[in-house]
Amino acid sequence: MNSGGLIEAEVAERVLTRALTHGGDFAEVFAERTQGMTMAIDESRVESVQAGSGEGAGVRVVSGGTTYFAHVDGLDPVELERAASEAAAALRSGRIAPRGLEAVVATTPHPIERPPDDVPVRDKASLLHQLDERGRAVGAEIAQFTASYAEVRREVTVANSDGLFTSDDRTRVRIGAQAVARRGSSVETGAETLGGHRGFELLGEDPGEIAASAARKALVLLDAGPAPAGSMPVVVGGGFGGVLFHEMTGHGLEADHVQKGASVYAGRLGDRLAQSLLTAYDDGRMPNEWGSDAIDDEGTPTQKTMLIEEGRLVSFLYDRLTARRDGAEPTGNGRRESFRHLPVPRMTNTYIAPGDVDPEAMIADVDRGFYAASFGGGQVDPATGDFVFGVSEGYLIEGGKVSRPCRGATLIGNCVEALAAIDAVGDDFEMKTGVCGKAGQKVPVGTGQGHVRIRAMTVGGTEV
Amino acid sequence: MIQTARHAVEQALAAGASDAEAYASEDRGREVRAHGGEVESLTAATKKGLGIRAWMGARAGYAYGTDISDAGVRALGARAVEMARVADEDEFAGPPVPVRLMDPRGSKGAPELSDASVAAWSAAQIAELALATERAALAADDRVAGVEQAVYADSAETVTVASSTGIDGEFERSSCHAYAQVLAEGAEGGDGRETGFGFGLGRGPEALDPEAIGREGAMRATAMVGAGKPVSRTCPVVLDPTVAASFVAIVGRGLGAGAIQRGRSPFAGRIGDSIAGEILIVHDDGLDPNGPASAPFDGEGVACRRTPLLEGGVLRSYLYDTYTGRRDGTVSTGNAGRSGYRSQPSVAFSNLIVASGRFSFEELLRKADDGVLVTDVAGLHSGVNPVSGAFSVGATGRAIRGGALAEPLREFTIASDVVSMLGAVLACGDAPRWVPFGGSVSTPPLLVGEMTIAGS
Numbered sequence: 001m002n003s004g005g006l007i008e009a010e011v012a013e014r015v016l017t018r019a020l021t022h023g024g025d026f027a028e029v030f031a032e033r034t035q036g037m038t039m040a041i042d043e044s045r046v047e048s049v050q051a052g053s054g055e056g057a058g059v060r061v062v063s064g065g066t067t068y069f070a071h072v073d074g075l076d077p078v079e080l081e082r083a084a085s086e087a088a089a090a091l092r093s094g095r096i097a098p099r100g101l102e103a104v105v106a107t108t109p110h111p112i113e114r115p116p117d118d119v120p121v122r123d124k125a126s127l128l129h130q131l132d133e134r135g136r137a138v139g140a141e142i143a144q145f146t147a148s149y150a151e152v153r154r155e156v157t158v159a160n161s162d163g164l165f166t167s168d169d170r171t172r173v174r175i176g177a178q179a180v181a182r183r184g185s186s187v188e189t190g191a192e193t194l195g196g197h198r199g200f201e202l203l204g205e206d207p208g209e210i211a212a213s214a215a216r217k218a219l220v221l222l223d224a225g226p227a228p229a230g231s232m233p234v235v236v237g238g239g240f241g242g243v244l245f246h247e248m249t250g251h252g253l254e255a256d257h258v259q260k261g262a263s264v265y266a267g268r269l270g271d272r273l274a275q276s277l278l279t280a281y282d283d284g285r286m287p288n289e290w291g292s293d294a295i296d297d298e299g300t301p302t303q304k305t306m307l308i309e310e311g312r313l314v315s316f317l318y319d320r321l322t323a324r325r326d327g328a329e330p331t332g333n334g335r336r337e338s339f340r341h342l343p344v345p346r347m348t349n350t351y352i353a354p355g356d357v358d359p360e361a362m363i364a365d366v367d368r369g370f371y372a373a374s375f376g377g378g379q380v381d382p383a384t385g386d387f388v389f390g391v392s393e394g395y396l397i398e399g400g401k402v403s404r405p406c407r408g409a410t411l412i413g414n415c416v417e418a419l420a421a422i423d424a425v426g427d428d429f430e431m432k433t434g435v436c437g438k439a440g441q442k443v444p445v446g447t448g449q450g451h452v453r454i455r456a457m458t459v460g461g462t463e464v
Numbered sequence: 465m466i467q468t469a470r471h472a473v474e475q476a477l478a479a480g481a482s483d484a485e486a487y488a489s490e491d492r493g494r495e496v497r498a499h500g501g502e503v504e505s506l507t508a509a510t511k512k513g514l515g516i517r518a519w520m521g522a523r524a525g526y527a528y529g530t531d532i533s534d535a536g537v538r539a540l541g542a543r544a545v546e547m548a549r550v551a552d553e554d555e556f557a558g559p560p561v562p563v564r565l566m567d568p569r570g571s572k573g574a575p576e577l578s579d580a581s582v583a584a585w586s587a588a589q590i591a592e593l594a595l596a597t598e599r600a601a602l603a604a605d606d607r608v609a610g611v612e613q614a615v616y617a618d619s620a621e622t623v624t625v626a627s628s629t630g631i632d633g634e635f636e637r638s639s640c641h642a643y644a645q646v647l648a649e650g651a652e653g654g655d656g657r658e659t660g661f662g663f664g665l666g667r668g669p670e671a672l673d674p675e676a677i678g679r680e681g682a683m684r685a686t687a688m689v690g691a692g693k694p695v696s697r698t699c700p701v702v703l704d705p706t707v708a709a710s711f712v713a714i715v716g717r718g719l720g721a722g723a724i725q726r727g728r729s730p731f732a733g734r735i736g737d738s739i740a741g742e743i744l745i746v747h748d749d750g751l752d753p754n755g756p757a758s759a760p761f762d763g764e765g766v767a768c769r770r771t772p773l774l775e776g777g778v779l780r781s782y783l784y785d786t787y788t789g790r791r792d793g794t795v796s797t798g799n800a801g802r803s804g805y806r807s808q809p810s811v812a813f814s815n816l817i818v819a820s821g822r823f824s825f826e827e828l829l830r831k832a833d834d835g836v837l838v839t840d841v842a843g844l845h846s847g848v849n850p851v852s853g854a855f856s857v858g859a860t861g862r863a864i865r866g867g868a869l870a871e872p873l874r875e876f877t878i879a880s881d882v883v884s885m886l887g888a889v890l891a892c893g894d895a896p897r898w899v900p901f902g903g904s905v906s907t908p909p910l911l912v913g914e915m916t917i918a919g920s
Contacts, residue, residue: 039550039551042726043726045551045552045553045554046550046551046552047524047551047552047554048526048551048808049524049525049526049547049548049550049551050525050526050527050528050547050808051526051527051528051543051544051546051547052527052528052529052806053528053529053530053531054513054528054529054530055530055531056511056530064502065500065502065504066502066503066504066505066506067504067505067506068505068506069505069506069507069508069509070507070508070509071507071509071511072509072510073510073511073512073513073530074530074531086508087508089587090506090587090588121546121547121550122550124550125550125551125552143727144726144727144728180727180728180851182727186852187730187849187851187852188849188851188852189849189851189852227856227879229696229877229879229916229918230696230918230920231920257612260499260610260612260613261609261610261647261657262610262612262645262647262657262659264656264657340509340511342505342507375846376845376846376847377843377845377846378843378846379842379843379845379846379858381659381842383612383647383657383658383659384656384657384658384659384874385656386842386858386860386874386875387842387858388842388843388847388857388858388877389843389846390843390845390846390847390848390856390857392846407849407854408849408854408855408856408879409856410843410847410856410857410858410877410879410918412858412875412876412877412918413875414875458693458875458876458877458918458919458920459918460856460858460876460877460878460879460918461856461879461916461918
C-alpha cells in the first residue's frame with residue numbers, strides 16, 4: 001500500500017508504533033520534500049540565482065494537553081524512528097497501538113500545467129529582464145527597479161495513529177516587482193506581486209504588467225503630500241485591501257487564540273459583529289489560488305468555511321487539536337511552515353464576499369476622508385483587537401472625489417469597532433498574495449475583497 | 465562540519481567553478497511552550513545543512529541542501545555552478561579573502577560564545593523554567609487574567625566556512641531566550657483585555673531570570689489597563705529600549721553599504737556629515753562579549769570587529785561585506801550577515817550598540833515634561849519606507865505630564881523619518897538593554913525632542 005507519498009506505509013507504521021511506546025492519545029509523522037529556486041534582477045543584472053532542496057520529517061505525540069515533538073533532516077527510516085523515540089522520551093505510560101493505516105488519495109483542485117522545473121532556467125532570467133525593461137520604461141523618474149522570481153515544489157506525506165495516510169504535491173510560482181521613483185529630494189517606492197498554486201502557466205498572460213504597476217505606484221507618490229492625522233471615513237481598495245479583514249478578524253478567529261481567551265472574538269459565536277451587508281470566508285480550495293492546498297499539513301482536506309454570515313459570526317478556524325478541544329470538526333486550517341514546525345490554526349485564502357455597491361458611489365458619499373488603495377502590510381494583537389496597517393498607496397477624499405496622493409499613512413484601530421463600522425462593500429472583487437507570519441512560522445495566504453468603506457477610523461499621518 | 469565544507473569547495477571546483485565557498489552548520493535546539501500550568505509542547509530537534517557559492521569568473525550562483533552525503537555534496541556543487549551560469553556578469557563579484565587568519569577552534573580576541581548550561585539542563589529543568597515564568601506573571605498582579613504563552617527556547621550551533629581562497633574556520637555558539645505574553649484586565653473586567661510582553665536572553669538557561677521575565681510581562685500588561693487615545697499633536701517622545709532598538713535597527717540597515725550603493729538609503733553620501741544629536745554614539749561590534757550576534761567571523765568567514773558608525777552625531781562609516789567593499793574600493797568590515805545555510809550572505813549589522821548616556825529614566829521623563837512614553841510599536845514591517853526613512857507606525861505607551869508618567873495610551877501612531885529622528889535625539893538614558901527582535905541591538909531609552917502622534 002502506498003499513498004503515492006514520500007514514505008512507505010510500513011515505515012510510517014513502525015514510526016507511529018515507536019512514537020506511542022510510552023503512551024499518548026495521538027501520534028503523527030509528517031514527511032516533506034521541497035525543491036525550489038529563486039532569482040532577482042537589480043541594476044538590470046540578474047543575480048542571487050539560487051537553488052535549494054531539503055527533506056525531513058517531524059514526529060509528534062499528543063498526550064492530554066501536551067505535545068511532544070521531534071524533527072530530523074532526511075527521510076532515512078532509522079532516523080525517523082529515532083525522532084519518534086525522542087518525541088516519546090518524556091512520556092511514562094504504557095504502550096498504545098496505532099490503528100492500521102488506510103491510504104487516502106487526496107483530490108486536488110489545483111492542476112499544474114507547466115511544472116516550473118521543466119522550464120529552462122534561462123527563460124526565467126529572460127523574464128526578469130523583461131520585467132526590468134517594462135518597469136523602467138514607465139517613466140524617466142524611475143531611478144531603480146528590482147524584480148524577483150520564485151518557484152517551489154513541496155511534497156508532503158502525513159500518517160497518523162487514527163489510520164490516516166495521505167499526500168499532497170504542491171507547486172507555487174510567484175513574481176514580485178519593486179520600483180523606486182526619484183525627483184529632487186523626493187523618493188517613493190511602489191511594489192506589486194503575482195503568485196499562485198500554479199505552474200509556469202501563471203506567467204502566460206502579461207507578467208510585465210506587475211512591473212508597470214509597481215512603477216506607476218511609485219510615480220504617483222512623487223506628487224504626494226503629507227497624510228492627514230485623525231479620525232475620518234476610510235475607503236479601502238480591493239484585492240490586497242483584504243489584508244485588513246485578514247488582520248483584524250481572521251487572526252482572532254484562529255481557534256488557538258480563541259481557546260486561550262486571547263481573542264476579542266472568544267465567546268462571540270453566533271453574535272452579530274457587523275452589518276448584514278458583510279459575509280466572509282476562508283477557502284483553501286479556491287482553484288490554483290496562492291493560499292490553496294489539497295489537504296492541510298495534518299492531512300485534513302481543505303474546505304470553504306463561512307466565517308461571517310450577513311454580519312453574524314458563524315465559525316472559527318480549526319486544526320485537529322483545537323477542534324478536538326471544542327468538540328468541532330477540523331476545518332482544514334492546520335498549517336505549518338515546514339517539517340520543523342508544529343501545525344497551528346492558520347488562514348488559507350480569506351476574503352470578504354462581493355457586495356452590491358459601486359466603488360465610485362461609495363467614495364461619492366464621503367465629504368472628507370481617506371482612500372487606502374493598497375497596503376504594505378499590517379499587524380494585530382488578537383487579544384486586544386488593536387491593529388495597525390501601513391498604507392502603501394493612499395489618497396485624500398475631498399467633496400466625494402479622490403484628490404491628491406498622500407505619503408506615509410498608517411491606519412490604526414480596534415477590530416471590533418472597525419468591523420462594526422463597515423458600512424459599504426463593493427461589487428468588485430480581487431484576490432492578492434501574501435505571506436503571513438504567526439508563532440515564528442510563515443505560510444502563503446491569499447487575501448481578497450472589493451472596495452470596502454469604514455465609517456470612521458484613525459489615520460496616522462503627519463498633518464495634524 | 466569543516467570537512468563537509470572543505471569537501472563542498474572541492475566539488476564545486478571540480479564541477480567547473482573558478483572559485484567557491486561553502487557554509488555548513490549544525491544546530492541542536494529545544495523549545496518548551498507552557499500554558500495554564502502545563503507544558504503545551506516540548507520540541508527537540510537537530511538541523512544541519514550546507515550552502516555553496518560558486519563563481520564562474522564574474523558570475524555567481526548559489527545552491528543549498530540538507531543532503532551532505534558524498535553524492536549530495538557533489539550534486540550541490542554542480543547545481544551551484546549551474547546557477548552561476550545563468551547570472552549576469554558583475555565586475556565586483558568574487559570570493560571572500562581572509563582579512564586575518566583565523567584559529568579554526570574559535571579565534572583569539574573572540575569572546576566565549578558557548579555556555580555549558582544549555583547542554584547540562586534537562587528537558588524537565590527547562591520545562592520548569594517556562595512554567596516558573598508563567599507562575600511569576602500570574603502572581604505579579606491581581607489584574608493579570610492569564611498568560612497566553614510562556615516560552616523557553618535554546619540552541620547550540622556549529623558554524624563553518626571554507627573557500628578556495630583560504631577561508632577556513634569553525635566556531636560553536638549557544639543561545640537561549642524566554643518570554644511571556646501576559647493578559648491583563650481591569651478590576652471590573654469591562655475595559656477589554658491588554659497584553660504585555662516580558663523577555664530575557666542569554667547564552668544559557670542559567671543566565672535567565674524567570675521571575676523577572678514574568679513580572680515584566682505582567683507589569684507591561686497591567687500598565688495598559690484603562691488606556692485611551694491621545695489627542696493628535698506634535699510633542700517630545702521617550703522611547704523605551706525595546707522601541708528605541710527597533711528604530712536603531714532601521715538606521716543600522718540604512719548604513720549597510722548594499723543599500724547605500726544601490727541608492728536605497730537615506731544615508732547615502734552623508735559620511736562626515738553631522739546627522740544626529742551630539743550625544744549619540746553608535747557602533748557595530750561583532751565581538752562584544754554579551755552580544756547575541758557575536759562571532760569570531762561573519763557569514764563569509766571574514767573576521768568580525770568593532771566599527772564606529774556615529775560619533776558626536778557625525779556619520780563615520782558604512783558597513784561592508786566582501787562584495788560591497790570591493791565595489792567601494794575598500795575592504796569588508798566583517799558584516800556579511802547570514803541567517804543560515806539557506807541564505808546567501810549580504811550586508812547586515814552584527815551587534816548594534818548605542819552608548820549609554822548619563823540620565824536616569826526619571827530624568828528623561830522630567831526633560832520631556834509634557835509628552836508621550838512609547839513602550840511598544842506595531843507595524844514596523846509595513847509602516848517604514850527604508851529608501852526615504854519615512855515611517856508611521858502604531859504605538860502604545862503612557863502620557864508624560866509635568867515630567868512624570870500619567871495615564872496609559874493606546875491606538876495611536878507615531879510618524880517621522882529616521883534622519884529627522886536622529887537629529888532630534890536630545891538625551892540618552894543610563895540603562896541599556898539587549899533587544900534581539902529584528903537584529904541584535906543594545907540601547908538605553910532615548911528622548912526625542914519632537915514627533916507627530918496621531919490619535920483621536
